[in-house]
Amino acid sequence: MKRVMALFLALAFMAAPIYAANKTEEKVHFIDVGQADCTLVESNGSYMLIDGGEEDDAETIKQYLRDNGVDTLTYIIATHPHADHIGSLDDVINSVPTKNVIMPRVSASTYCFENMARAIAGSKAAVIEPIVGSTYSLGDFKFTIIGPKRYAADNHNNNSVAIKLVNGSDRFVFTGDAEIEEETDIVDSGIDISADVLKIGHHGSRNSTSTAFLEKVAPKYAVISVGKDNSYGHPSDTIIDKLNSKKIQIYRTDTNGTVTAVSTGKGITFTMGGSARQDKEIGGADQKAAETYILNKHSMKFHKTTCIYGKKTSPANKVIYTGYSNTLVSLGYSPCKVCQP
Numbered sequence: 001m002k003r004v005m006a007l008f009l010a011l012a013f014m015a016a017p018i019y020a021a022n023k024t025e026e027k028v029h030f031i032d033v034g035q036a037d038c039t040l041v042e043s044n045g046s047y048m049l050i051d052g053g054e055e056d057d058a059e060t061i062k063q064y065l066r067d068n069g070v071d072t073l074t075y076i077i078a079t080h081p082h083a084d085h086i087g088s089l090d091d092v093i094n095s096v097p098t099k100n101v102i103m104p105r106v107s108a109s110t111y112c113f114e115n116m117a118r119a120i121a122g123s124k125a126a127v128i129e130p131i132v133g134s135t136y137s138l139g140d141f142k143f144t145i146i147g148p149k150r151y152a153a154d155n156h157n158n159n160s161v162a163i164k165l166v167n168g169s170d171r172f173v174f175t176g177d178a179e180i181e182e183e184t185d186i187v188d189s190g191i192d193i194s195a196d197v198l199k200i201g202h203h204g205s206r207n208s209t210s211t212a213f214l215e216k217v218a219p220k221y222a223v224i225s226v227g228k229d230n231s232y233g234h235p236s237d238t239i240i241d242k243l244n245s246k247k248i249q250i251y252r253t254d255t256n257g258t259v260t261a262v263s264t265g266k267g268i269t270f271t272m273g274g275s276a277r278q279d280k281e282i283g284g285a286d287q288k289a290a291e292t293y294i295l296n297k298h299s300m301k302f303h304k305t306t307c308i309y310g311k312k313t314s315p316a317n318k319v320i321y322t323g324y325s326n327t328l329v330s331l332g333y334s335p336c337k338v339c340q341p
């Protein structure tokens with residue numbers, strides 16, 4: 001009997017460090033995709049992607065997934081059918097096996113929505129409609145759907161899938177582009193939305209992050225996914241002032257590059273600067289002759305006329321321009337890193 005006990009204790013002591021060594025850190029990567037959204041959540045080799053950038057962020061996102069060893073996506077959350085959130089999801093779904101896509105039960109007659117719908121239909125992914133209060137697991141993370149409670153007919157931002165993601169005592173809230181109307185529904189639902197990290201809604205637009213919502217979440221950290229010198233004026237000074245007045249630490253992809261939150265279940269630390277973007281240095285006008293480029297008015301990228309991502313630009317956002325690349329840069333455009341115009 002004694003020997004059995006001794007053996008049991010020996011096994012227990014041996015097992016403990018093995019378990020500890022296998023325990024991975026949970027991470028939330030706010031990938032720098034310029035004026036768009038794309039977040040990778042990872043735990044113990046399970047992965048979830050929340051949104052998928054613009055249509056010409058596909059190479060950046062796929063490279064980031066490869067660099068991080070993502071072989072399968074257990075979940076993709078397509079928060080709402082706007083091009084800066086679902087633009088590359090067709091490419092991602094076509095190249096990374098995806099088990100589930102959580103998306104609002106709304107459709108859009110846009111080029112990028114139709115591409116995503118086609119990719120989902122051609123994949124093995126199950127489509128899940130978000131129901132407020134439903135919970136899911138991803139490794140050590142659990143997440144709960146907190147919005148949308150109802151669908152807005154006039155504004156897809158307020159149809160954004162919103163979640164609270166939890167690992168131990170570490171809590172994150174994501175709201176896509178939800179504006180004050182959806183935030184109010186979330187507050188009124190009475191669900192506990194207090195969190196350490198708030199991914200600021202709608203790239204820091206003044207139409208989101210109402211005081212009531214911010215005070216309910218009461219985060220220590222705010223992350224804003226936003227492009228440098230974007231034409232929307234995001235993030236709004238009002239929102240930055242509001243966060244500063246509450247002494248909330250702000251991380252932003254335009255100044256910090258890709259921001260990664262590392263969660264132990266007992267605390268969160270941040271690493272910065274692991275930018276997935278490899279925008280190329282542009283030479284002066286004297287080094288280049290005038291050329292014709294395809295511009296994407298929405299993503300503010302420009303492409304060679306032969307670039308597949310340039311050609312894929314939806315007609316509503318496409319502009320054909322002949323001139324100098326550095327003029328485009330001075331207008332706020334950045335070169336596509338695939339075709340490197």
Ligand SMILES: [Zn+2]
Nearest residue numbers: 082084177202
């Ligand atoms: Zn957006």
Ligand SMILES: [Zn+2]
Nearest residue numbers: 082156157177
């Ligand atoms: Zn939107």
